[in-house]
Amino acid sequence: MFRKILVAVDSSTDSDQVFNEALTLGKQNGANLMLLHVLSPEEEGYPTLPYSTLPGLTMGTGMPLQEDTIKDYLDQVEVFKQHGMRILKSYFDKAVAEGVKVEITQKLGGPGPTICDLAHTWEADLIVTGRRGRTRLSELFLGSVSNYVLHHAPCSALIVHHQFEDKE
Numbered sequence: 001m002f003r004k005i006l007v008a009v010d011s012s013t014d015s016d017q018v019f020n021e022a023l024t025l026g027k028q029n030g031a032n033l034m035l036l037h038v039l040s041p042e043e044e045g046y047p048t049l050p051y052s053t054l055p056g057l058t059m060g061t062g063m064p065l066q067e068d069t070i071k072d073y074l075d076q077v078e079v080f081k082q083h084g085m086r087i088l089k090s091y092f093d094k095a096v097a098e099g100v101k102v103e104i105t106q107k108l109g110g111p112g113p114t115i116c117d118l119a120h121t122w123e124a125d126l127i128v129t130g131r132r133g134r135t136r137l138s139e140l141f142l143g144s145v146s147n148y149v150l151h152h153a154p155c156s157a158l159i160v161h162h163q164f165e166d167k168e
Contacts, residue, residue, distance in 0.1 A: 002029045002156075006122060008036050008115045008129040008145075010043050011087060015130065018160045019091050022128040025158075026100040033102040034122055035091050037084040038111045042145075045083075047076035081106065112148030120154045127157040 007022040009015035019035075026033045040046060049070070088104040095102035107114050119127050131146040146159045 002026075002031045002125040004034065004122060004124045005029075005031045005126045005128060006034045006036060006115065006119045006124040007091075008038065008111070008127065008149075009087060009091060010037060010111075010130075011045055011083060012130070014160075014162045015087070015091075017162065018128055018130045019094070021158065021160050023095055023098060023100060025126070025128070026095070026102075027098060031100075031125070033095055033100055034118070034124065035088050035095075035102060035104045036115065036118055037088050037104075037106045038114045039077075039081060039084060039106060039108045040111050040114075042111060046080055047073055049073045111145040112152065115145070115149055116152045116154065124155050126155060127153050128160065129157070130160050130162065 002025060005022050005026055007019060009018055022033055025031065041048070084106050085104075088106060092102050092104050105118070107118065109117075115127060115129065118124075127149055129146055129149055131144075149157050150159065
């Protein structure tokens with residue numbers, strides 16, 4: 001049924017569930033997996049550059065800010081990119097060990113549009129992604145990647161909900 005499954009993962013622990021669901025479907029259908037990590041300021045842990053450190057801006061002193069701050073920011077972004085690639089490589093190795101054909105890619109952009117664009121260009125049959133479970137208010141202001149994917153995907157989408165453990 002499914003031949004090409006796009007799997008959107010991030011650095012959250014929920015990505016293990018997303019990957020495992022996709023891996024199971026991949027094995028059952030003999031499908032190829034495309035593992036995607038989107039480098040996005042929306043992802044937890046993504047470095048931030050305070051607006052006051054942009055080149056040419058001053059902090060009320062009339063003196064330009066040091067470019068060291070920008071270099072530090074770019075170094076942090078590189079570390080974040082490398083972390084994303086380690087996540088992808090780990091999932092890649094697991095899929096290969098299970099005999100599933102797999103590719104990996106990491107792209108910069110907004111998560112929802114990036115996922116949908118890749119699904120279109122790669123001609124995916126299914127997108128598998130997670131859901132953070134934001135409150136309705138935060139989802140209203142921040143948006144929802146899973147909601148975006150459900151409404152804009154060029155193919156079917158499977159949204160994997162986080163499994164909470166009972167603390168009894």
